[in-house]
Amino acid sequence: MHTPEPLLDIRNLSVSFKTYQGRARVLDRASLSVNRGEIMGLVGETGCGKSVLSRAVLRIIPSPPGRIDGGEILFEGRDLLALPKKAMRALRGDRISMIFQEPMSSLNPVYTVGNQMREVIRAHREVSRAEAHAVCLEMLEAVRLPEPGAVLAAYPHELSGGMRQRVMIAMELSCRPALLLADEPTTALDVTVQGQILAILAELSAREGLSILLVTHDMGVVAQICRRVAVMYAGQVVEVADVESLFARPAHPYTRGLIASIPGRAEGGELYAIPGSVPSPIDPPPGCRFHSRCTQSGPDCRRAAPGMVLVAPDHAVACHQCPGGGRP
Amino acid sequence: MPPRARHPFIRELTLTLGILSRNPSAVMGGTIIAAMVFLALFAPLLAPYDPVKLALPERLLAPGAAHFFGTDELGRDIFTRVLFGARISLSIGLLVISVAGGLGALIGATSGYFGGKIDSVVMRAMDVILSFPSLVLALALGAALGPSLINAIFATAFVMIPKFARMVRGEALSVRELPFVAASRVAGAGHAFIIRRHILPNCLNSAIVLATLTLGDAILIAASLSFIGLGAQPPTPEWGAMIASGRKFLMDQWWYATFPGLFILCTVIGFNIFGDALRDVLDPRIRR
Amino acid sequence: MSDPLLLVANLCKAFPLGGGFFGGGKRFLKAVDGVDLSLSRGETLGLVGESGSGKSTVGNCILRLLDPDSGSIAFDGVELTELSGQALIQARARMQVVFQDPQSSLDPRMTVGGIVSLPLRVQGLARGRELRARAKASLAEVGLGPECLDRYPHEFSGGQRQRIGLARALVADPAFVVMDEPTSALDVSVQAQILNLMAGLQEKRGHAYLFISHDLTVVRHVSRRIAVMYLGAVVETAPTDALFTNPAHPYTQALLASAPLPDPTKRQNLARLTGDVPSPVDLPPGCRFHPRCPETMAVCAREAPPKVAVAAGHEVVCHLHNAG
Numbered sequence: 051m052h053t054p055e056p057l058l059d060i061r062n063l064s065v066s067f068k069t070y071q072g073r074a075r076v077l078d079r080a081s082l083s084v085n086r087g088e089i090m091g092l093v094g095e096t097g098c099g100k101s102v103l104s105r106a107v108l109r110i111i112p113s114p115p116g117r118i119d120g121g122e123i124l125f126e127g128r129d130l131l132a133l134p135k136k137a138m139r140a141l142r143g144d145r146i147s148m149i150f151q152e153p154m155s156s157l158n159p160v161y162t163v164g165n166q167m168r169e170v171i172r173a174h175r176e177v178s179r180a181e182a183h184a185v186c187l188e189m190l191e192a193v194r195l196p197e198p199g200a201v202l203a204a205y206p207h208e209l210s211g212g213m214r215q216r217v218m219i220a221m222e223l224s225c226r227p228a229l230l231l232a233d234e235p236t237t238a239l240d241v242t243v244q245g246q247i248l249a250i251l252a253e254l255s256a257r258e259g260l261s262i263l264l265v266t267h268d269m270g271v272v273a274q275i276c277r278r279v280a281v282m283y284a285g286q287v288v289e290v291a292d293v294e295s296l297f298a299r300p301a302h303p304y305t306r307g308l309i310a311s312i313p314g315r316a317e318g319g320e321l322y323a324i325p326g327s328v329p330s331p332i333d334p335p336p337g338c339r340f341h342s343r344c345t346q347s348g349p350d351c352r353r354a355a356p357g358m359v360l361v362a363p364d365h366a367v368a369c370h371q372c373p374g375g376g377r378p
Numbered sequence: 379m380p381p382r383a384r385h386p387f388i389r390e391l392t393l394t395l396g397i398l399s400r401n402p403s404a405v406m407g408g409t410i411i412a413a414m415v416f417l418a419l420f421a422p423l424l425a426p427y428d429p430v431k432l433a434l435p436e437r438l439l440a441p442g443a444a445h446f447f448g449t450d451e452l453g454r455d456i457f458t459r460v461l462f463g464a465r466i467s468l469s470i471g472l473l474v475i476s477v478a479g480g481l482g483a484l485i486g487a488t489s490g491y492f493g494g495k496i497d498s499v500v501m502r503a504m505d506v507i508l509s510f511p512s513l514v515l516a517l518a519l520g521a522a523l524g525p526s527l528i529n530a531i532f533a534t535a536f537v538m539i540p541k542f543a544r545m546v547r548g549e550a551l552s553v554r555e556l557p558f559v560a561a562s563r564v565a566g567a568g569h570a571f572i573i574r575r576h577i578l579p580n581c582l583n584s585a586i587v588l589a590t591l592t593l594g595d596a597i598l599i600a601a602s603l604s605f606i607g608l609g610a611q612p613p614t615p616e617w618g619a620m621i622a623s624g625r626k627f628l629m630d631q632w633w634y635a636t637f638p639g640l641f642i643l644c645t646v647i648g649f650n651i652f653g654d655a656l657r658d659v660l661d662p663r664i665r666r
Numbered sequence: 667m668s669d670p671l672l673l674v675a676n677l678c679k680a681f682p683l684g685g686g687f688f689g690g691g692k693r694f695l696k697a698v699d700g701v702d703l704s705l706s707r708g709e710t711l712g713l714v715g716e717s718g719s720g721k722s723t724v725g726n727c728i729l730r731l732l733d734p735d736s737g738s739i740a741f742d743g744v745e746l747t748e749l750s751g752q753a754l755i756q757a758r759a760r761m762q763v764v765f766q767d768p769q770s771s772l773d774p775r776m777t778v779g780g781i782v783s784l785p786l787r788v789q790g791l792a793r794g795r796e797l798r799a800r801a802k803a804s805l806a807e808v809g810l811g812p813e814c815l816d817r818y819p820h821e822f823s824g825g826q827r828q829r830i831g832l833a834r835a836l837v838a839d840p841a842f843v844v845m846d847e848p849t850s851a852l853d854v855s856v857q858a859q860i861l862n863l864m865a866g867l868q869e870k871r872g873h874a875y876l877f878i879s880h881d882l883t884v885v886r887h888v889s890r891r892i893a894v895m896y897l898g899a900v901v902e903t904a905p906t907d908a909l910f911t912n913p914a915h916p917y918t919q920a921l922l923a924s925a926p927l928p929d930p931t932k933r934q935n936l937a938r939l940t941g942d943v944p945s946p947v948d949l950p951p952g953c954r955f956h957p958r959c960p961e962t963m964a965v966c967a968r969e970a971p972p973k974v975a976v977a978a979g980h981e982v983v984c985h986l987h988n989a990g
Contacts, residue, residue, distance in 0.1 A: 070393065095853035096824075194940075210942045240716035240943050241880065245924035245936035267853065270883075270926030274933060293930045311858035312928050313887035320865075321858035321887070327823055386775055386818055557765040558773045558781075561834065564729050565785035566758040579775040 055127070056083035057261050058107065058229055063121035065102055065111065067331075074331040076102050078285040078339075079121065081358070084229065087259040089252065091276035091293070093266055095308075097328050098282040100265045104231045107263075108148055109138055126228070144174040147222035151234040153214035156221070157206040164202030167221050174225045189220035193250050212243035219250065226258065233265045248275050269312055273297060278364070281305045284329055284339040290358070291365035301367040303344045338370065346371045390583075397659050404655035410648030414641075418464040427455035429462045430613045438631050448633040450623065459615035460637055466616050467597050467645065470531055474596040475589045477535040482542025483585050487577045489543065490550025491569070501547065504540035512537045516599050520608035527616075530609030534599045538592055545588050549581040587660055591653035594646035601642055617642050669743070671842060671874050672705040672728070677737035679720075679727055683947065696946050697723040698734070699898035703876075707841070710868065710875040712889030712906070714882060714921070716943050719895040721878045725844045728876070729763055730754065742841065759789050762835035766847035768827035772819040778805070778830055779815035785838045804837040805830070808863060825856035829863065836867065842874045849884060861888060882925045886910060891979070894918050897954045898946045904980040914982040916959045953985065961986060 065077040077099045084090040094100045105111050107123055109130065123130040125146065130138065142148075150156060158166060167189070168182040177185070183202075190198035193216040206214060215235060222230065232251065236244035252275045254260050264276060272279050272293065279296050281289040281304065289302040300306045310322035326343040329335055335342055341351035350356075350370040358366045361373065398404040417424065427433075427445075433453030441448040447456035489500040507515070519533035553559065559576050567575075601618030603609035610616035612623075617638040624635030678701075680694040698720040705711045715721040727734040730746060739746040741757065749757055762785065765771040772781055783801040786792040792800055802812045808829040819827055828848060835843050845864075849857040865888065868875060879885050885892060886906055893903040894915065902915040913919045923938040941958050950957050956966035963985060971985045 070396075095855065212942045241882070242716060242920060242924045242939045243942060245926070245938065246940070248926070249935075249937035268926065269854070269928040273928045273930040274926040274936060297928065297930050308855060309928070311855045313858070313861065313883045320862050323858040323862055324855040327825070327856075386820065389820075557767060557771040560731055561763055561765065561771060561831070562773075562784060562788070563731060564758060564761070564763045565788055565834075565838075566755040567784070567788040568755075571788060575776070576773055580773070 054086065057086045057126065058084040058263070059122075059124040060103070060107070061122045061124070063103065063106060063123065064119040065099070065106055066117055066119050067115045068117070069115070069332065072332045075334060076285050076331050077106070078334070078355075080282070080285065080287045081121075082280045082287050082290055084261050084263050085278075086228070086261055087255065088277045089255050089262045089264055089275055091264050091266065091272035091279040092282065093269060093272050093279060094282035095267055095328065097284070097331070099285040099331075100282050101233055103282075104148065104233050104263060104265050107231060108142055108146060110148075140174075143170055143222070143227070144225045145227050146229045146231065147225075147227045148231040148233065149215075149218050149222050149235050151237050153211070153218045154206060156218050157214060159206055162203055162205055163209070163217055167202070167217075167224060170221055171224050185224055186220070189224050190217070192223075192254065193217075193220045194246070195220070211239055212246065215239060215243075215247055216250065219247070219254075223254065223258075223260070228261060230260055230262045231265070232262055234267070235264075236271065237266070237268070244271075251275065269309065281308070284334065285331060286339055286355070286368065287358075288340065288369070289365075289367045291362075291367075295362060295365045299362070299365075301361050301365065301372045302340075302369050303346050303371070304340050338368075387582075394656075394659060398655060401655045401659065403651045404659070407648045407650070407652030407655060410644055411652055414464055414468060414645050414648065417461055418468045421461040421465050425455075425458040425461045427458045429454065429459045429615045438627065438634075440631075441633050447637045448631070450620075450634055451627065454615075456620075456634065456637055459620060460617070460641055462615045463617040463620065463638060464641065464645075466527075466610065466614065467601065467642070470527070470534075470600045471593045471597040473531050474535045474538065474600065475593055477531070478538035478592075478596075479542050479585055479589050481535075482539040483546045483578060483581065485539065486543035486546030486548075487550045487573050487581060490547035491554050491573050491577050493551070493554075497547070501544070504543050507537070508540045508544075510537075512595070513599055513602055516603060517606065517608065520603045525608045525611060527604075527610045527614065530600050530603040533603065533608075534596055537599065538596060541592060542585060542588060545584050546581045549584050550577050553577050553580045583660060587653065587657050590649060590656050594649035594653070597649075598642065598646050670704040671707045671742055672703070672876070673738075673740040674701060674703040674724070674728065675738045675740075677701040677703075677724065677727055677739065678735045679723055679732060680735055693947060696898050696949060698727065699946070699949070701737070701895070701898075701900050703893055703900065703903075705842070705874050705876060707874055708868070708872040709891065710877055710889045712885035712892040713876060713878045713895060714880065714885050714892055715895035716880055716921075718897060718943050718945050720898040720946065721895050722846055724895070725763075725846050725876065725878050729761060729844055730758075755789065759785070759791070759838050760841045761844070762838070762840040762842075763844045763846065764828070764831050764835050764848045766850050768824040768831070768851060771831050772827055774819055776818075777815065778817050778819065778822075781819070782815075782830060782834045782837055785834065789838065791838060800837055801833075804833040807836065807867065808833045823856075824852055825859060828852065828860055832860075832863070832867075836871070836873070839871070840873065842876070844876045844878070846878045847880070848877075850879065850881065857884070864888065882921060894921065897944065897949065899954060900983065901955065902980075902982045902984075904977075904982075908977060908980050912977075912980075914976050914980070914987055915955075915984050916961050916986070917955050920960075 061081050062079040063077055064079055067074045067076055080103055092100045102111065106118060118131060164186060167186045168179065171177065171182040171185055186202055187198045190201055195201050195213060195216050236247050248271060251262060255262055266272060276293050278292050280287050283304045289305050300309055307322060307324040313321060324343055329339055337352045337354055338356050341347040348371055356368045356370045358368050360366050436449050436453040437451050439445055439449045445455050445457065447460060449455055485500060489497045516533045516537045519536060520530050523529035523533060554577065559572060562572055562576060600609055604616045604618035605622045610619045620638040621635045627634045677698055679698040680696045683693045683695055701724055713721045726732045728739055734747060744757060746757060779798055779801045782804055783797040786797055786800055802815060805814055810829055849860050852860065877885060877888055889906050891905050892909050893900050896917050902918050913922055920939040923934055924936055927934065939958055952968050953966040953971045956962045965985050971983050972988055973981055973983050974987045975981050976987055
């Protein structure tokens with residue numbers, strides 16, 4: 051069976067940052083892929099490197115302290131890391147867009163929303179001001195903002211958090227990109243507003259065939275709108291699976307521990323808490339980075355970092371202790 | 379747990395010095411300051427002559443091998459007097475900054491912590507003092523208090539208090555909103571305790587930067603007071619006083635006023651450059 | 667039924683906003699508008715709401731960090747709003763707080779030992795060597811060893827700092843602790859550790875907790891009773907199970923529907939509620955929820971709804987359930 055080529059294929063990406071204490075290996079040969087038209091969840095806790103990964107795709111990691119040490123990022127067949135800067139700039143906002151946790155970081159407070167949205171459109175398309183305006187209105191309606199005309203005339207600080215996030219989504223999708231990178235887009239929002247934003251993202255993906263890489267720490271969000279999930283720990287991708295398989299049969303001990311710690315699934319009583327804490331990226335343990343906290347670690351785990359093995363169709367895990375079939 | 383337990387001040391000091399050593403302005407300013415401090419500390423050992431003993435046969439000699447900077451109208455070696463002057467100027471600077479900084483920080487911290495009417499009144503008072511050019515006000519105060527070194531120090535310190543008060547008040551306004559202050563209030567801590575143990579220690583960073591920046595100004599103001607006769611009195615070898623005495627001789631005996639003047643210039647520049655670099659380094663946006 | 671430890675009645679707190687220059691009246695932000703709560707000894711009451719609900723303001727008023735405009739806060743029979751000076755300081759020994767942000771809830775310039783023993787020191791409950799001994803004991807209860815006493819907060823992780831904050835809150839053996847979003851800034855696995863710790867300590871020492879949070883799943887896990895707040899008022903109070911199986915208020919229902927469940931086989935309609943969370947500046951007339959309520963009726967825009975009991979210990983403020 052021939053599976054179509056993934057839209058985004060990250061292979062063995064390694065990124066490090068220079069700090070006062072030494073070089074921090076923030077991403078260590080991370081690999082994952084996002085298919086067309088799907089919402090891929092990228093989940094992990096603080097310091098796992100998920101935000102760095104999404105920023106690496108767009109090559110917006112600040113280059114003095116940060117450095118891409120190796121790997122490839124294939125988008126529609128081309129390696130983004132090998133592209134010249136001008137080509138990369140043309141790609142941003144047009145084929146790949148990104149939304150962040152704090153919408154104010156993308157919105158300039160001294161210009162109206164309409165002004166900024168038109169600027170984005172006209173940077174990538176040869177259209178007149180009126181045509182750009184029409185596209186803006188269309189996009190604002192797609193994100194269910196009431197009174198789009200008034201929103202376009204408003205300044206960012208006049209809008210609420212949920213509205214700003216919607217404006218950002220509209221702005222980033224105005225050129226109909228193929229891929230949207232969403233870095234914790236709803237973490238700072240109230241839960242009822244979060245629900246609305248997630249519903250909008252799901253709808254846009256289904257309707258327009260938009261692929262979304264959704265970075266989050268919230269397993270609930272992942273369960274509700276993602277089709278596939280990648281779990282990261284300490285800079286490594288430890289498990290990739292379709293969402294039902296991941297929750298029903300989590301293979302990696304970290305994933306199992308993570309799911310067991312969520313309060314929503316137990317009725318009072320003790321929560322499972324993974325013992326220990328995340329290792330420092332400056333001096334990571336040898337072999338599998340999780341082995342010091344793993345209840346099932348064996349002698350292999352300390353020696354060599356595990357590669358990804360398939361434990362079921364569309365379910366791969368990086369663990370020495372998991373029985374596996376062929377390579378994915 | 380790693381075995382080191384360093385006090386936050388020491389840790390920050392080490393980090394800051396590390397960053398500063400890579401900053402050219404800081405290194406240059408720091409070298410000048412270090413040189414001045416060295417001269418001041420070891421003045422008695424380095425000075426070839428006595429700073430106050432008269433030697434009239436040697437009056438107004440030009441700079442040469444025996445007298446590096448020449449002699450004054452009473453035969454005293456200017457090089458020696460400049461070295462001892464360094465002691466005096468640096469001590470004055472430190473004293474002024476300590477008094478102004480200490481009082482200013484206390485006023486600012488209290489004012490910022492309480493806010494409201496107290497803050498308004500105190501800050502308006504500070505504004506009044508700040509509205510006068512600092513040198514003019516210091517001169518007026520020095521004249522009112524009478525000519526002596528101690529009075530010059532008080533006058534200069536008074537004029538510099540509002541700068542510290544404003545800066546620390548600004549910091550206090552944000553520190554008092556932090557949860558650990560609220561936690562202490564809930565625990566039953568009184569206002570004095572909170573100001574002393576929470577507000578002041580956390581405002582120290584900005585006060586130190588300000589102190590470095592204004593040390594140069596303090597030395598300059600004190601020297602100006604001495605220049606017009608309100609500060610150090612003869613025979614004290616203070617730089618400003620020496621320039622005053624040397625003015626009469628400026629045409630023919632250029633060395634008398636020039637060398638003290640140069641030293642004032644270098645010292646103030648050194649502190650200003652270093653202070654600027656320090657302020658840039660400690661800017662919260664640049665710090666991790 | 668024993669006397670409640672904490673009884674809050676009709677608490678109101680409004681913040682003045684600028685404005686009113688040209689004759690217009692000053693506008694007020696009614697952060698808390700008539701809140702009633704009760705908490706028994708050894709129990710955990712969850713206080714849930716989104717931003718603008720006023721839940722943190724309620725906590726701050728109870729702790730007397732803010733002075734309420736009106737209403738009563740009775741703690742163990744003593745009226746807190748009337749206390750001041752020494753009496754207030756003494757009352758404070760029995761109520762403590764844990765804040766949300768592990769970074770800023772500990773003074774970076776104090777040692778951990780100093781931080782944890784602070785409540786004892788300012789209350790004069792211990793001095794000298796005993797301060798250190800009690801700090802050490804409190805740290806042991808939260809799972810931190812005595813080597814922590816001389817260290818500084820920056821040497822610890824977020825989860826460990828929250829434990830230190832907890833040790834500080836418990837060192838003077840209070841009857842009641844206000845937890846203001848104590849785990850919201852922590853990762854899920856660290857949160858699990860802290861929640862287990864709190865539950866264990868409560869069982870051992872019998873404190874009562876007021877657990878303020880926006881995260882329903884966490885609140886469900888720790889509380890025996892829950893109060894839901896919206897725009898400054900409590901809209902529903904119920905025992906935990908009853909709230910989740912039988913939510914009576916439309917806002918509670920929407921809240922429950924929007925919280926994403928970590929179960930991909932049960933996909934929800936996440937966008938149950940439209941519009942944004944409004945700010946409590948210009949409150950609508952009648953029921954404060956009616957503009958967004960999917961089940962609003964004519965009376966909701968006219969009259970403020972009454973408090974109705976739908977079951978034992980389960981009260982809701984809504985016209986829908988008003989049989990009269």
